[in-house]
Amino acid sequence: MRIRWMLVPLFMLAGAGGALAAQCPELLRGDLPKLRAKEQVNLCEQFAGKPLVVVNTASYCGFAPQFEGLEAVYKEYQGQGLEMLGVPSNDFKQEAKDAAETAKVCYANYGVTFTMTEPQPVRGADATHLFRELAKQSNAPKWNFYKYVVDRQGKVVASFSSLTKPDDPQFRAAIEQAIASHP
Structure with missing residues (x-):
């Protein structure tokens, strides 16, 4: 009898894990290694329920100066819950x-x-x-610094080409x- 009562909380915990997974949008399922860190970025834990900008980047791309504008946008909207994720790619x-x-x-x-x-x-x-x-919901990036804006439900609201600068009114x-x- 005692064992049965001890198993009930375990089953409840197991069920909660499944419920948490069910709440995580498909877009955010999985982990990615954080840049120059030993930890993984659990996309669901870090970004579920939050507005998000995802951008594929490249260090030696002519669009790399957009990092400054992206950082400015991030700082401007961070207080309203915006998250940003940069994913370098070769x-x-x-x-x-x-x-x-x-x-x-x-x-x-x-x-x-x-x-x-x-x-x-990324392609x-x-x-x-x-x-x-992201490609399923919108399209695959055509070049570096392709930007995706994702809503709190994990749905792509809009995507923008590399030519779209971070201060573009439509992006904002x-x-x-x-x-x-x-x-």
């Missing part, structure tokens, strides 16, 4: 071969404070789960729409 052959160099470009050269991952594939069959889902309007969405 899919367009413009990323550093060494993660330490990638980190230097992001953190030292551009002062990035939003979450950055280790370089990941095709090798793309990470996150980018496969999409972010404000994502912030206004309710979980």
Whole structure:
């Protein structure tokens, strides 16, 4: 009898884990290695229920100065719950071969404070789960610094090409729409 009562809380905990997984949008299922850190970024834990901008980056791309604008947008909207995730990629052959160099470009050269991952594939069959889902909901990035605005439910509100600068009114309007969405 005593054992049965001890098992009930275990079953309840197991059920809660399944409920938490069910609440996590498909887009945010999985982990990515954090740039120059030993930890993993659990996408669901960190970003579920929050408005999010996802951008694929490259250290040696002509659009790399957009890091400054992205950081400014992040700081401006962070107090309203906005999260930002940068995912470096060498899919367009413009990323550093060494993660330490990638980190230097992001953190030292551009002062990035939003979450950055280790370089990941973002296109095709090798793309990470996150980018496969972004492509399903919108389209695959056509170049570096392709930007996705995701609402609190894990749905892509809008995507923007590399040519769209972070201070673009349409980009900002999409972010404000994502912030206004309710979980």
